[in-house]
Amino acid sequence: MPDNKYQTRDAVSVPLDNGLIYVFSTNVDTEERNNLGQTPLPAVAPALAFMGGNSPKPRRARRRTADGWNSSFCSVTPAILAALKTAGWQISKIPKKRGIITGTTARAVTVYVTVRGIKYAWNMPQETRVKITAATLTALGIQIATAADIPTLVWGASLPRPAKAQFFLATGPGNGDTLSTFVGQAQEDNLPAGWKLKSPRLMFPGDPAV
Incomplete structure (x- = not known):
């Protein structure tokens, strides 16, 4: 019906x-x-x-x-x-999978973290990527997406949804930027120095807490 x-x-x-x-x-x-x-x-x-x-x-x-x-x-x-x-x-026709943004000249770059086994993707502003630095991105579980990742990237899922972490980047006496980003599930309990969880990940009912 x-x-x-x-x-x-x-x-x-x-x-x-x-x-x-x-x-x-x-x-x-x-x-x-x-x-x-x-x-x-x-x-x-x-x-x-x-x-x-x-x-x-x-x-x-x-x-x-x-x-x-x-x-x-x-x-x-x-x-x-x-x-x-x-x-x-x-x-209906097969819905087209969303593409990615790559390169250092674009205003943003597609990245992803792994949560509950899926690659949760979003576009990160290049300015944010540069401020976080490549080594810290890796420590947060953030990977730069490539064309090979497109078939397995998941965009905009409400469940699961990765945790967010933040960091205060000092730029001068009394000045600075607060950086915020999703982080990988495996990295939540071992964040780089100065980074703190801002919001927890969201999982399906019945999923383990860890």
Whole structure:
């Protein structure tokens, strides 16, 4: 049946390429969820799962019924896609993965940290990158993204979300800049001198605290 905003929404997932798993909430009925290749989210989210990301995104399937359009995300599994098409579903094109910014002349550079096994990406201003310095970036778990990373980068996920740390960089008597950035999960308890956690990482319910 078509999506109904008054129905209970449940957390489900569909597989993406490169082992990533996209988690979202849906209110389509159980039969349609099975047809679309959606899996109920277990008590402990699977490895490489993320929720609310801007990129990558799953393909979307839709089909007209007597009550209107039924639409939701679907699995990329070839067998499921073939079955959906046979059943009259329209499948969207594969969403384009977000590109990266590289080089020292651009105003920003794409970087990432690893949290819960995923590469959480964002664009860091070059000014910030230079102030933090290359050695400290490494100590914070921040990696400069390359073209080879594009297929596995995750942008804008609400879960998991890395912790943030900050550092006061003195520039003169009574003056300075407060630098703030995401940090890798493995580096949270061993930050470089002067760096302190500003906000904790956000994880799925059921994930271990460490």
